[in-house]
Amino acid sequence: MNEIKQVSGTCIPLILDDIDTDRIIPARFLRCVTFDGLGEHAFEDDRQQNPNHPFDNAKYQNSSVLLAGRNFGCGSSREHAPQSLMRWGIKAIIAESFAEIFFGNCTALGVPAVTASSTDVDELGRRVEADPQLEVKVDLVAKKVTAGDFSCDIDILDSARDALLSGQWDFMTLLLENQEFIKQTAEKIPYLSQFA
Amino acid sequence: MSEKKNLFNKVWDLHNVGTLPTGQTQLFIGLHLIHEVTSPQAFAMLRERGLSVMYPERTVATVDHIVPTDDQARPFKDLLAEQMMSQIEKNCREFGVTLFDISDSRQGIVHIVGPEQGLTQPGLTIVCGDSHTSTHGAFGAIAFGIGTSQVAGVLATQTLALGKPKVRRIEVNGELNPGVYAKDVTLYIIQKLGVKGGIGYAYEYAGDVFDRMTMEERMTVCNMSIEGGARCGYINPDQTTVDYLRGRPQAPQGADFDKAAEWWLSLASGPDAEYDDVVTFDASDIEPTVTWGITPGQSIGINENVPTLDSFEEDDRAGAQEAYEYMGLEAGQSLKGVKVDVTFIGSCTNGRISDLREAAQLVKGHKVAPGVKALVVPGSQLVLKQAVEEGLDKIFEEAGFEWRAAGCSMCLAMNPDKLKGREVCASSSNRNFKGRQGSPTGRTLLMSPAMVAAAAINGHVADVREMMEPVGV
Numbered sequence: 109m110n111e112i113k114q115v116s117g118t119c120i121p122l123i124l125d126d127i128d129t130d131r132i133i134p135a136r137f138l139r140c141v142t143f144d145g146l147g148e149h150a151f152e153d154d155r156q157q158n159p160n161h162p163f164d165n166a167k168y169q170n171s172s173v174l175l176a177g178r179n180f181g182c183g184s185s186r187e188h189a190p191q192s193l194m195r196w197g198i199k200a201i202i203a204e205s206f207a208e209i210f211f212g213n214c215t216a217l218g219v220p221a222v223t224a225s226s227t228d229v230d231e232l233g234r235r236v237e238a239d240p241q242l243e244v245k246v247d248l249v250a251k252k253v254t255a256g257d258f259s260c261d262i263d264i265l266d267s268a269r270d271a272l273l274s275g276q277w278d279f280m281t282l283l284l285e286n287q288e289f290i291k292q293t294a295e296k297i298p299y300l301s302q303f304a
Numbered sequence: 305m306s307e308k309k310n311l312f313n314k315v316w317d318l319h320n321v322g323t324l325p326t327g328q329t330q331l332f333i334g335l336h337l338i339h340e341v342t343s344p345q346a347f348a349m350l351r352e353r354g355l356s357v358m359y360p361e362r363t364v365a366t367v368d369h370i371v372p373t374d375d376q377a378r379p380f381k382d383l384l385a386e387q388m389m390s391q392i393e394k395n396c397r398e399f400g401v402t403l404f405d406i407s408d409s410r411q412g413i414v415h416i417v418g419p420e421q422g423l424t425q426p427g428l429t430i431v432c433g434d435s436h437t438s439t440h441g442a443f444g445a446i447a448f449g450i451g452t453s454q455v456a457g458v459l460a461t462q463t464l465a466l467g468k469p470k471v472r473r474i475e476v477n478g479e480l481n482p483g484v485y486a487k488d489v490t491l492y493i494i495q496k497l498g499v500k501g502g503i504g505y506a507y508e509y510a511g512d513v514f515d516r517m518t519m520e521e522r523m524t525v526c527n528m529s530i531e532g533g534a535r536c537g538y539i540n541p542d543q544t545t546v547d548y549l550r551g552r553p554q555a556p557q558g559a560d561f562d563k564a565a566e567w568w569l570s571l572a573s574g575p576d577a578e579y580d581d582v583v584t585f586d587a588s589d590i591e592p593t594v595t596w597g598i599t600p601g602q603s604i605g606i607n608e609n610v611p612t613l614d615s616f617e618e619d620d621r622a623g624a625q626e627a628y629e630y631m632g633l634e635a636g637q638s639l640k641g642v643k644v645d646v647t648f649i650g651s652c653t654n655g656r657i658s659d660l661r662e663a664a665q666l667v668k669g670h671k672v673a674p675g676v677k678a679l680v681v682p683g684s685q686l687v688l689k690q691a692v693e694e695g696l697d698k699i700f701e702e703a704g705f706e707w708r709a710a711g712c713s714m715c716l717a718m719n720p721d722k723l724k725g726r727e728v729c730a731s732s733s734n735r736n737f738k739g740r741q742g743s744p745t746g747r748t749l750l751m752s753p754a755m756v757a758a759a760a761i762n763g764h765v766a767d768v769r770e771m772m773e774p775v776g777v
Contacts, residue, residue: 125623126499126599128737134744135716139370139384141344141391153744178619179500179533182599183737184716185435186342187451208503208535209435212466213451226619267327267467274325280353280453282324283461290358290463293321293332299427300334302556303563 111275112218112248115200117172119244119255120162121233127176128183129210133192135184146188147195163196167240175233176203178226181210190214200246202253202262204229215268218277220248228253228260248273310573311540312471312506315446319429321463328465334428334445336363336458337414338401340370340392341718342433346456347395355460360400362462364423365392367406368413369718373681373708376406385719399459412684412710415439415652419523420686422552426541426568431458436652436734438529441538442522443545444571446506448536469535470504470580473573475511478587483769485662486521487654487732487752489513490528491593491603496585499601502534505581508573509539513587519548520658527653528734531600540572592768594639595736595750597627602736603750606767610637630738631747632726639749639765645727647678647760648741650708651715654732654753655683657690663757664696666771672704673763679721680705681713705760717742730759 137149155161162168174193180203181189190213193201200220214221224232235258236242244255246262248269253262264272271277294300309317321330336359338346343365350356357363370385380386389406396403404410410417415436418424426444431437435449450464458464474493494501507529514522522539529537546565549555556564591605602624604610612635616624628635633642649655649663660682672678680700682688688710691697697707714721715733722742723729729741729748736748749765758768 124626125619128599128735130716130735130737130740134739135718135742138341138718139382139388141388142348143345153739156744179503182499182533183435183735185433185437185449185451187345187433187453190451205500205503207500207533209449209451209530212454216451216453265467267324271326271328276326278453279324279326279328279465280349280457280460282326283330283457283463283465284355286321286330286463287461289321289330290332290461293319294462297318297332297334298567299425299564302560303567 110218112220112272112277114245114247115172115220116243116245117199118168118170118241119173119175119236120168120171121175121236122162123175123177123229123233125177126179126182129181129186129189130183132181132189133186138186138188143188143191143195146192150192150196170197172197172199173244173246174198174201175229175236176201177229178204180206182207185209187213190217190219194219202229202246215271215277216279218272220246220264220272222246222262222264224253224260224262232258232260307574307576308578310471310508310577310579311444311538311571312446312508314571315427315429316468324465326465328467330463331429331466333431333458333462333464334362335423335430337418337430337432338363338365338455339414339434340367340388342452343395343455344388344391345452346459347399349456350459357399357401357459359462363401363459365396365401366404366411366414366417367392369712369716371406371711372719373711373713373721376709382720409685412687413652413655413712415527416655416683416687419443419519420684422549422555425549425555426545427571431464435530436527438536439523439527439652441526441529441536442519444538444541444568446536446538449530469506471508472505472581472583473508473510473579475582475584476513476587477511477584480513480587480590483592483754483772484590485752485754486517486524488590488593490525491595491600491750492590493585494528494532494601495603497532497583499531499599500533502529502532505534507532507534507537509537514539515542518658519544520656523656524653528600531734541568542572592752592755594755594765596631596633596639597624598630598736598738600734600736600750602627604639606640610635610639612636640767642765643728644676644730644759644764646723646729647676647756648714648729648731648733649679649753649756650681650683650713651733652683653734655681655687657687659732659753660687660691660696663753664699666754666757666768667703667705667761668699670703670761672760676760676763678705678760679708679714681708682710685710714741716740730756730765732756
């Protein structure tokens with residue numbers, strides 16, 4: 109399992125609030141039995157309606173860091189949303205705040221979802237727009253984002269940070285290790301023993 | 305158990321398997337509900353690793369999102385939908401999971417069939433790859449929506465890795481006004497606390513209003529907890545809960561039921577229970593509530609006007625501006641009189657028998673306004689059967705509604721029921737996000753089923769109270 113300590117790359121700014129997962133990947137693309145091929149449909153409807161959408165803008169192509177506003181990823185629990193961003197090429201997301209299921213889904217995919225203050229998000233956005241080739245580094249060890257001479261603090265839930273840093277973000281392995289305790293816990297739960 | 309523990313903490317502690325190296329709790333899951341959209345990739349992950357389902361008897365599957373509500377002949381005309389249907393049938397067969405398929409009378413929307421069958425019970429931890437799993441909290445269960453990788457984890461280990469949220473008690477006291485329903489209460493709470501107000505919290509709903517609600521009304525409220533950003537919402541089990549569960553096929557039977565009921569009631573938060581936060585609202589302040597924007601928090605009482613830009617905090621103005629433009633509404637205007645093209649009664653929020661009864665009562669003797677496409681989609685096959693027995697289907701059809709088979713339908717439009725172009729839909733569903741109902745430019749106004757019925761008959765948004773018999777003298 110990969111330890112994820114830093115993610116660097118160019119950055120795509122999409123600083124809007126309350127971006128829901130229906131917008132990230134519209135429901136019709138959920139008619140599938142694998143996540144393959146979702147990358148090309150990220151933000152499809154928003155892109156069709158806005159020819160200047162950052163995801164279609166040539167200067168932000170091949171970016172690996174996404175910069176967003178507040179409550180990013182709200183709405184449906186569909187993992188298809190972070191899957192589509194990941195398959196589009198996003199390896200880390202910086203936002204003011206995240207919806208919780210989306211945050212959990214990102215962590216499970218090894219995509220750090222980190223928060224920064226509104227001022228820092230706006231400042232980073234300005235710098236990226238001025239210089240789309242600016243290399244942005246999300247550093248989970250130092251809990252900082254750096255871009256040229258700009259640097260700011262970031263935050264991420266300790267448990268998610270620890271999981272990413274130690275390479276244990278694929279929690280399936282961790283969960284499987286505790287078979288014994290799972291069974292012991294089940295034995296104590298009244299409804300599993302017909303309230304005997 | 306400590307008197308200071310609220311229900312959430314009692315249930316959490318009971319299911320705590322241990323602390324993972326990441327600091328998260330490994331939580332035992334009492335009931336895992338699955339459906340065709342978010343499970344195929346999870347079963348593929350199990351196959352890749354050579355894993356089986358650890359507690360197949362605690363896993364139940366249904367089909368809802370892609371199910372057509374008119375022509376249900378197999379194979380489905382939509383070949384992608386047919387492929388998903390075949391996949392869940394194959395997965396459930398191979399892994400020994402019970403499936404309510406489309407030919408099973410128990411089939412329906414996952415959050416409607418769980419309670420209906422008595423699978424949903426107080427004190428359980430419940431997960432499903434669907435954000436509206438919060439619905440099951442109406443029974444005093446701790447119920448979360450999860451992603452597909454987590455679905456795979458729960459299938460393989462019956463556990464979930466999760467950080468513990470804080471608990472906010474939301475009290476609504478007093479009497480609701482006539483014409484004000486559970487849907488209005490939940491839209492009001494989301495408007496007041498905001499769509500991200502619940503981040504980091506489980507919501508406990510308490511007070512006179514929830515105490516008096518039926519189980520179906522409680523489900524409507526808990527269903528939309530996720531729209532307020534909360535991880536889950538719940539209501540403490542009481543006699544109403546026990547009465548609802550008695551005799552349900554999957555509930556304990558006979559003497560076991562009495563033992564179960566005693567345990568269920570013991571889980572309720574006591575008078576000394578502690579919370580991380582408490583907020584209170586007055587029931588009499590709540591009007592029939594309608595969304596005007598593109599998040600469930602952008603709503604107003606039917607007698608209010610769409611808020612002006614300067615009434616928002618500076619941070620919220622960009623979102624409001626985006627909403628005005630998308631919805632084609634003007635700040636300061638009334639929603640009353642806004643023309644609707646489509647009306648939809650259904651979904652996991654409001655597709656239960658009581659929702660259909662309330663709407664039918666208003667519809668009786670009226671006609672759907674010319675040019676309006678009106679849909680009624682029961683939330684499950686049993687809701688449909690019950691409605692037919694009561695003659696509700698006839699009332700709707702005589703008024704000009706289309707009466708459909710059970711499914712998620714036009715809530716998220718993964719099946720053929722979709723808005724077209726910039727159509728405006730008065731909807732009893734849960735989300736008014738851009739493009740949510742199947743057209744990238746379609747517009748959704750969320751409201752109670754009774755308000756949807758009023759919109760269908762008037763052809764525009766109307767105050768349902770103007771159609772109701774006067775109450776009292």
